[in-house]
Amino acid sequence: MSEIYPGIASSAQQASNIKHPIPLQRRFQTFADIWLPRLVLSPTILLSLIFVYGFIGFTAYLSLTPSRLMPNYTYTGFGQYAALFDIDRWWVSATNLGIFGGLFILICLGVGLLLAIFLDQKIRAEGALRAIYLYPMALSFIVTGAAWKWILNPGLGLEKMVHAWGFPNFSMDWLVNSDMAIYTVVIAGVWQSSGFVMALFLAGLRGVDDSIIKAAMVDGASLPTIYRRIVIPALRPVFFSVLLVLSHIAIKSFDLVMALTAGGPGTSTDVPAIFMYQFSFTRGQLGLGAASAMMMLATVLAVLVPLIYLETKEARRAS
Incomplete structure (x- = not known):
């Protein structure tokens, strides 16, 4: 059939080639819909975790140390709180x-x-x-x-x-x-x-x-x-x-x-x-x-x- 109708065979082959990119596009679109917002927001979330919650945790630890002018990372318990309440x-x-x-x-x-x-x-x-x-x-x-x-x-x-x-x-x-x-x-x-x-x-x-x-x-x-x-x-x-x-x-x-x-x-x-x-x-x-x-x-x-x-x-x- 391809020898008798070469134009039809080439058209069918081109049609089959056109169908392949459609699932790939959909896959890429799905990937973009799911991961692109996360990639955009991830730097903000990471910086918030570090500079907000990370420093809250750092401050909490400093309150359990004898730090004075500079941080001292020696753990001493709740002595600073006892001194504060006095x-x-x-x-x-x-x-x-x-x-x-x-x-x-x-x-x-x-x-x-x-x-x-x-x-x-x-x-x-x-x-x-x-x-x-x-x-x-x-x-x-x-x-x-x-x-x-x-x-x-x-x-x-x-x-x-x-x-x-x-x-x-x-x-x-x-x-x-x-x-x-x-x-x-x-x-x-x-x-x-x-x-x-x-x-x-x-x-x-x-x-x-x-x-x-x-x-x-x-x-x-x-x-x-x-x-x-x-x-x-x-x-x-x-x-x-x-x-x-x-x-x-x-x-x-x-x-x-x-x-x-x-x-x-x-x-x-x-x-x-x-x-x-x-x-x-x-x-x-x-x-x-x-x-x-x-x-x-x-x-x-x-x-x-x-x-x-x-x-x-x-x-x-x-x-």
């Missing part, structure tokens, strides 16, 4: 963190939720107001601390301005008052972060089904009742995210405190992040600083793990 300044900084963190989180939650509910009423100039409320989050904590340091300075800011208005008895000396200085850090932190919390809550509010709200209004429920009984409970995942973010901000509040009060007056605004920095890098107590850093990590985990557990449990119950 230092009064550590407990002062931990107490300050509890005051700052508790007030900061609660006030940011309240202010952010109220602002989100206010903007959720579809008022005029909503976009401009949202931008104004969000603007402080665009600033660094160093800038925020410096700005509020000027505002709350008795000789430069708010107190001097009110005196110039004719109220000489007005006093706002919290920045230099050791009993009130920690609350100035709370004010600056809330001013910076409440707009961000508002944005998260506003996104959650816009995701609530309008039909449920309309049905409740038809049944005669007032707007405060609708928000209290229907809308706010529906924001549980948003509350979870906000608590995680605010807890993280509160625990690592080094730059805000340093710019605003530098831990003073005295140690009245000292926090564990400042304690860790000073003992590790200015006092030559590297092992003690590592122990304080691990206690900060334990604080983060103490907040994070229960929240993740509760959220996972609720998600399983809902499913």
Whole structure:
């Protein structure tokens, strides 16, 4: 047949040759779909494992050594932790963190939720107001601390301005008052972060089904009742995210405190992040600083793990 119809034979052979690359292409495409994302992400994952978790492990080991100015890899157990707990300044900084963190989180939650509910009423100039409320989050904590340091300075800011208005008895000396200085850090932190919390809550509010709200209004429920009984409970995942973010901000509040009060007056605004920095890098107590850093990590985990557990449990119950 090939001798009689050579054209047909050559065409059939070409057709058979064309079919072979198709499985190869599919195999290559499958390989690319599976392995290409892994190859692209592997450097980032590897660097994260080294420079995040690797250094966490390195810090944990240093906290079990007598390291001072330079690392000393001799294992000595939990002596650094015992020494840490014997230092009064550590407990002062931990107490300050509890005051700052508790007030900061609660006030940011309240202010952010109220602002989100206010903007959720579809008022005029909503976009401009949202931008104004969000603007402080665009600033660094160093800038925020410096700005509020000027505002709350008795000789430069708010107190001097009110005196110039004719109220000489007005006093706002919290920045230099050791009993009130920690609350100035709370004010600056809330001013910076409440707009961000508002944005998260506003996104959650816009995701609530309008039909449920309309049905409740038809049944005669007032707007405060609708928000209290229907809308706010529906924001549980948003509350979870906000608590995680605010807890993280509160625990690592080094730059805000340093710019605003530098831990003073005295140690009245000292926090564990400042304690860790000073003992590790200015006092030559590297092992003690590592122990304080691990206690900060334990604080983060103490907040994070229960929240993740509760959220996972609720998600399983809902499913």
